[in-house]
Amino acid sequence: xxxxxxxxxxxALELRGVTAGYDRRAPVLRDVSLAVGAGExxxxxxxxxxGKSTLARVSALLHRPYAGTVLLGGEEARGWRHxxxxxxxxxxxxxxxxxxxxxxPRLTLAALLAEPLRATGRxxxxxxxxxxxxxxxxxxxxxxxxxxxxxxxxxxxRACLARALVLRPRVLVCDEMTAMLDASTTAALVAxxxxxxxxxxxxxxxxxxxxxxxxxxxxxxxxYADLVSGAVTPGRRxxxxxPAG
Amino acid sequence: MSERxxxxxxxxxxxxxxxxxxxxxAVTGASFDLAPGECxxxxxxxxxGKSVLASALxxxxxGNARAAGRARLRTGEGTGAGxxxxxxxxxxxxxxxxxxxxxxxxxxxxxxxxxxxxLTPVRSVRSQLAETVRELTGKRGTELADATLAAAERAxxxxxxxxxxxxxxxxxxxxxxxTALALVAQAPLLLADxxxxxxxxxxxxxxxxxxxxxxDDGHGLLLITHDLAAAERVADRVAVMYAGRxxxxxxxxxxFRRAGPRHPYARGLLDALPERAFTxxxxxxxxxxxxxxxxxxxxxxxxxxxxCATVPPLRERVACHHPYEGxx
Ligand code: SF4
Numbered sequence: 115x116x117x118x119x120x121x122x123x124x125x126a127l128e129l130r131g132v133t134a135g136y137d138r139r140a141p142v143l144r145d146v147s148l149a150v151g152a153g154e155x156x157x158x159x160x161x162x163x164x165g166k167s168t169l170a171r172v173s174a175l176l177h178r179p180y181a182g183t184v185l186l187g188g189e190e191a192r193g194w195r196h197x198x199x200x201x202x203x204x205x206x207x208x209x210x211x212x213x214x215x216x217x218x219p220r221l222t223l224a225a226l227l228a229e230p231l232r233a234t235g236r237x238x239x240x241x242x243x244x245x246x247x248x249x250x251x252x253x254x255x256x257x258x259x260x261x262x263x264x265x266x267x268x269x270x271x272r273a274c275l276a277r278a279l280v281l282r283p284r285v286l287v288c289d290e291m292t293a294m295l296d297a298s299t300t301a302a303l304v305a306x307x308x309x310x311x312x313x314x315x316x317x318x319x320x321x322x323x324x325x326x327x328x329x330x331x332x333x334x335x336x337x338y339a340d341l342v343s344g345a346v347t348p349g350r351r352x353x354x355x356x357p358a359g
Numbered sequence: 360m361s362e363r364x365x366x367x368x369x370x371x372x373x374x375x376x377x378x379x380x381x382x383x384x385a386v387t388g389a390s391f392d393l394a395p396g397e398c399x400x401x402x403x404x405x406x407x408g409k410s411v412l413a414s415a416l417x418x419x420x421x422g423n424a425r426a427a428g429r430a431r432l433r434t435g436e437g438t439g440a441g442x443x444x445x446x447x448x449x450x451x452x453x454x455x456x457x458x459x460x461x462x463x464x465x466x467x468x469x470x471x472x473x474x475x476x477x478l479t480p481v482r483s484v485r486s487q488l489a490e491t492v493r494e495l496t497g498k499r500g501t502e503l504a505d506a507t508l509a510a511a512e513r514a515x516x517x518x519x520x521x522x523x524x525x526x527x528x529x530x531x532x533x534x535x536x537x538t539a540l541a542l543v544a545q546a547p548l549l550l551a552d553x554x555x556x557x558x559x560x561x562x563x564x565x566x567x568x569x570x571x572x573x574x575d576d577g578h579g580l581l582l583i584t585h586d587l588a589a590a591e592r593v594a595d596r597v598a599v600m601y602a603g604r605x606x607x608x609x610x611x612x613x614x615f616r617r618a619g620p621r622h623p624y625a626r627g628l629l630d631a632l633p634e635r636a637f638t639x640x641x642x643x644x645x646x647x648x649x650x651x652x653x654x655x656x657x658x659x660x661x662x663x664x665x666x667c668a669t670v671p672p673l674r675e676r677v678a679c680h681h682p683y684e685g686x687x
Contacts, residue, residue: 161559252643266406269643294556296404296585297631302639323559326588330633 124188125149126317127173127206127285132182134172135165141180142168146341148319150285152187155311155318157328160338167211169338170289170321174208187284204234207278211290213270217262223273224248224258230281247276251306268299275303279310286311289321304331364433365579366393366416366548371428371451373408373415383648385411385424387603390673395547398571398580400594400611402587402628404644408603409583413552416450416581417467418458426451432466432548465495468546468578470570472553474537478525484511484536485521488543495544514539515569531562538569549573552583560588567593587632591615599625602645602655606678621682624656654680 128149135141142165150156160166171177172184178194185191186205193199210216217226227247228240248258251272262270271291278286286307292300308331311318322328328335369390375383386408393399401409415426430450448462463469471477479487489507492498498506511521516535525533534554541549551570555563563586571593574580584590590597590611597614599607599622607614607622620626627640642659645651651658653668660667662681671678 161561268405294405297587297628298404298640300639301631301633301637304637305639324633325560327633330637 124152125185126152126154126187127319128183128185128188129169129173130183130185132169132172132179132184134168134177134179134182138180143172143179144342145182147182148336148341150317150319153311153315153317154334155320155332157332157335158319158321158338158341159323159325159328159335160321161323164338166321166338167289169341170208170287170319173285173319174206174287175203176208200234204230204281205283206285206287207281207283208287209271209275209278209289209291211293213267213274213294214262216274217270219262222259222261223253223265223270226262226273227258227276227280229277234281236281243280247280250279250309251276252302268295271295271299271303272306275306279306282314283316284314285317285319287319287321290323291320292327293322293324300327363394364392365395365397366433366581367429367431368392368416369429369431371412371415371426371430373411373420373424373426375421376423376425377648381648384603384650385647386415388673389428389600389605391598391605391608393548393579393581395577395579396574397596398574398582398594399596399598400582400584400590401598401600402584402590403600404585404628406644406647407600408647409600410552412600413550413581413583416550417463417469418450418453418455419463432462434466464491464541464546465544466546467548467550468541468544470541470549470551470554471537472556474525474530474533477537477540478533480525483522483524484516484528484539488521488536488539491540491543510539510543513542530558531565534558534562534566535569538573542573547578549578549580550583551580553585554582555584555586555589563589564592587629588634599628602650603647604655604678605673606656608673608676619683621677621684622656622679623660623662623681623683626683627659 130147132143132146133141134143146169158166158169168177172179175184175191175194175198183190186202191198191202224244228244231237231240231243253269253272257265257269288307292303307318310316318332320328320332325335371386371389373386375385377383389412391399401412403409414420416430420426428451431447432450433447448457450462453462485507488510489503492506492510493503496506508518511518514535516532516539520528520532528536554570555566558566567589570580570582582590582593594611597609597611598605601624607620607625614620620629630636631639640659645655654671657663657667664681666680671680
């Protein structure tokens with residue numbers, strides 16, 4: 115225990131020595147390393163405000179780190195946000211805590227769900243793919259025609275999860291995806307993620323503050339505090355006092 | 360209304376009139392009692408009507424809403440004015456003036472959902488607390504300063520943090536500052552609306568433990584939450600709401616530990632927890648503006664039969680035609 119073998123170049127997602135934040139003099143993340151193996155589900159546990167959301171954003175190529183490397187499927191990330199190469203950007207799907215901040219209020223749920231298809235010019239498949247995913251997340255045709263203010267948080271989060279899956283990502287990053295939701299909706303969304311992963315072999319990084327949930331959901335759970343020292347970086351030796359992940 | 364009852368709610372219903380003539384049945388026929396020193400957790404998913412019920416008790420419903428039924432808050436001192444008599448205040452019948460001057464903040468302390476949103480960002484905790492103390496007690500000068508300190512202490516807010524601004528506080532201290540505000544008037548009834556949303560588990564535990572402490576001091580606590588683990592930790596009794604109705608009202612001990620929930624929805628909700636079966640209830644709740652005839656849970660219920668096409672009344676604490684018995 116305490117030692118792990120390197121998932122190797124095939125790790126679906128790897129952060130090496132990442133330092134990131136919003137102020138260079140006071141980065142939120144300092145020298146953080148973490149690897150998620152191919153097909154693996156890793157839970158990242160930490161208190162709110164500790165920087166784990168920044169880590170999720172860096173992993174999804176939405177936030178450029180000051181230092182360090184992000185690798186997707188062994189390949190180094192070559193840009194961030196809209197500068198990320200399309201193949202890399204679309205390899206990661208991301209779902210955030212607050213669906214209302216992550217959804218354009220003018221779009222119907224159907225349009226929201228299909229946004230990534232439109233953005234990448236894959237307009238042909240929109241109706242079929244939208245219908246397929248809407249059914250998967252449990253949204254009926256009537257709900258698909260509504261706008262965000264006409265649905266509940268849970269229904270909107272279902273649409274946001276469908277949007278994250280629409281391009282069939284190889285890595286899914288869920289940042290406190292269910293923190294606002296009731297127990298049944300939580301279990302339903304986790305089941306959708308797990309069905310998708312079972313069918314696609316995609317890896318998962320689930321960031322959260324609920325240990326019981328992450329332990330139940332993921333193959334292993336790592337503590338944010340342990341990442342900072344590099345303790346759970348695969349291939350490095352963990353300090354003796356680190357709980358086995 | 361019995362000697363021991365602090366709040367007695369009978370047949371409370373709330374209807375929203377919508378543009379275009381529709382009507383939303385946000386709450387239907389809710390009845391429950393709450394005693395001093397008791398915590399009742401009102402649980403259910405968002406949109407089930409539990410927050411609307413709370414707003415109705417505080418007289419904070421929007422203009423297009425109508426509340427019916429009774430909600431009597433015992434006061435022990437009748438003023439004879441605006442819905443008060445020697446038995447208490449009818450929260451639904453009282454006029455806005457009475458509610459604003461004698462109920463909200465005074466007889467009912469509100470522990471808010473999001474302390475960050477409740478505290479004014481540009482003023483220190485001391486100044487906000489002092490203002491509330493002055494408003495509610497009329498104290499001035501050194502008396503006010505002392506009462507402010509005492510109010511902070513009651514919520515375990517550290518005195519040496521009083522001059523901080525809300526953004527300089529941890530989540531836990533912000534929650535305590537908001538709780539201190541709610542406790543200023545030593546209101547007999549505390550109403551906490553989702554006080555733990557988005558908090559870390561440790562902080563959830565600490566927040567509900569503090570609420571429990573205030574309950575043990577003799578307050579009646581109505582806790583509105585979708586967090587079943589928080590409810591299990593703090594509540595004496597649990598009321599489960601689904602589609603605007605209370606479908607089960609049970610002692611927390613038997614609900615969470617012994618017999619288990621008796622209503623299929625309540626059972627499904629508990630089974631969805633990651634520490635239990637982690638299986639979702641199929642489907643989604645109905646729209647409150649378009650409720651099915653009969654039991655609103657029927658489309659999602661594995662036990663539904665023909666008789667479920669009629670609304671099951673709340674009998675022996677459960678509103679279901681085929682409730683689970685014991686630890687079935
Ligand atoms: S009344 Fe019927 S449909 Fe409703 S919860 Fe009970 S068994 Fe299910």
